[in-house]
Amino acid sequence: MDYYILANPHAGHGHGQQVTDKLTAYLTQQKITYHLFNTHQPLDEHRLMTDILAQKTNNDRIIIIGGDGTISLAVNALPADQAFSYIPAGSGNDFARGLDVSLQDTIETFDNIHKSTPQTIYVLKYESESLSGVATNNFGIGLDAAIVEAANQSLAKGLLNTLKLGQLAYLASTLKIILFKKPFQVTVNDVTFAKTFLFTLTKHPFFGGGVPLAPDANLMNADIHLVEVDRFHLLGIFALIPKVLKAKHLAHKHVHHMVDQAFELEIDSDQPVQIDGEVHQLKAHQILRITTEKRTILK
Numbered sequence: 001m002d003y004y005i006l007a008n009p010h011a012g013h014g015h016g017q018q019v020t021d022k023l024t025a026y027l028t029q030q031k032i033t034y035h036l037f038n039t040h041q042p043l044d045e046h047r048l049m050t051d052i053l054a055q056k057t058n059n060d061r062i063i064i065i066g067g068d069g070t071i072s073l074a075v076n077a078l079p080a081d082q083a084f085s086y087i088p089a090g091s092g093n094d095f096a097r098g099l100d101v102s103l104q105d106t107i108e109t110f111d112n113i114h115k116s117t118p119q120t121i122y123v124l125k126y127e128s129e130s131l132s133g134v135a136t137n138n139f140g141i142g143l144d145a146a147i148v149e150a151a152n153q154s155l156a157k158g159l160l161n162t163l164k165l166g167q168l169a170y171l172a173s174t175l176k177i178i179l180f181k182k183p184f185q186v187t188v189n190d191v192t193f194a195k196t197f198l199f200t201l202t203k204h205p206f207f208g209g210g211v212p213l214a215p216d217a218n219l220m221n222a223d224i225h226l227v228e229v230d231r232f233h234l235l236g237i238f239a240l241i242p243k244v245l246k247a248k249h250l251a252h253k254h255v256h257h258m259v260d261q262a263f264e265l266e267i268d269s270d271q272p273v274q275i276d277g278e279v280h281q282l283k284a285h286q287i288l289r290i291t292t293e294k295r296t297i298l299k
């Protein structure tokens with residue numbers, strides 16, 4: 001049994017390289033055969049996964065090393081019947097938190113993978129006229145998508161990143177969106193929310209680097225958790241933030257939490273959506289269906 005490793009050395013500001021070095025040194029020491037496929041540029045994951053699938057036999061295993069973006073791209077390139085393992089090396093690592101794998105100990109994570117048996121997890125599957133795929137983290141419409149979009153587009157970002165102030169650009173755009181983002185209407189499984197501010201679907205609890213948005217969500221079952229927050233007065237929204245951080249927000253009167261195994265929804269205005277941190281656009285009145293897809297993991 002060989003290991004085929006797809007690694008993003010740039011994940012976590014270079015942590016991907018450190019994790020890969022640590023793992024490959026250990027595999028060499030343990031006399032375990034591996035084949036390393038490093039990404040060399042953004043969106044290399046699909047090409048590398050295709051190469052891996054062409055070379056591996058049924059006895060071989062796949063390990064993905066990287067952050068939330070890497071795991072999302074890699075899983076989208078992997079047919080649903082192929083098992084995979086994951087060693088986190090990103091900054092946010094929400095999927096790893098959801099899977100409950102160690103964020104620190106690469107060797108312990110590998111040892112667990114090496115002796116594990118296949119388990120089924122459920123990831124989000126989304127389909128609309130213009131968007132389709134699976135999401136390993138979350139599918140968000142509105143606030144979170146606008147924040148990611150604004151942070152990516154921020155003219156200041158390049159300069160601020162050079163000055164190592166990227167966090168500041170992110171904070172500034174977040175504040176601007178919280179102050180000015182207009183609400184939208186969404187109808188989901190026959191329920192209408194007239195003034196939606198945040199609308200996120202997830203299969204595991206975490207969002208934005210460990211924020212417990214849907215504390216009871218679990219990758220091991222087919223339940224999808226929807227968390228909707230209304231646009232209400234600004235002081236209330238700011239007061240809600242510490243409640244979200246402490247996972248005490250779901251009882252709030254402007255927060256709605258629905259759990260179902262399938263959602264069908266429609267929005268009344270074009271909105272940015274974020275799918276595992278990548279921004280896309282969802283057109284008004286396009287039907288979006290969210291279900292789950294079974295995947296096999298060794299962890």
Ligand SMILES: Nc1ncnc2c1ncn2[C@@H]1O[C@H](COP(=O)(O)OP(=O)(O)OP(=O)(O)O)[C@@H](O)[C@H]1O
Nearest residue numbers: 012039040041042043067068069070090091092093
């Ligand atoms: N060699 C590379 N150089 C630059 N970007 C890369 C490279 N390989 C992959 N990428 C891109 O990096 C992004 C994924 O980064 P990833 O999300 O895994 O790390 P992160 O942002 O540090 O972690 P997290 O999302 O957990 O905070 C993807 O868009 C991917 O295509």
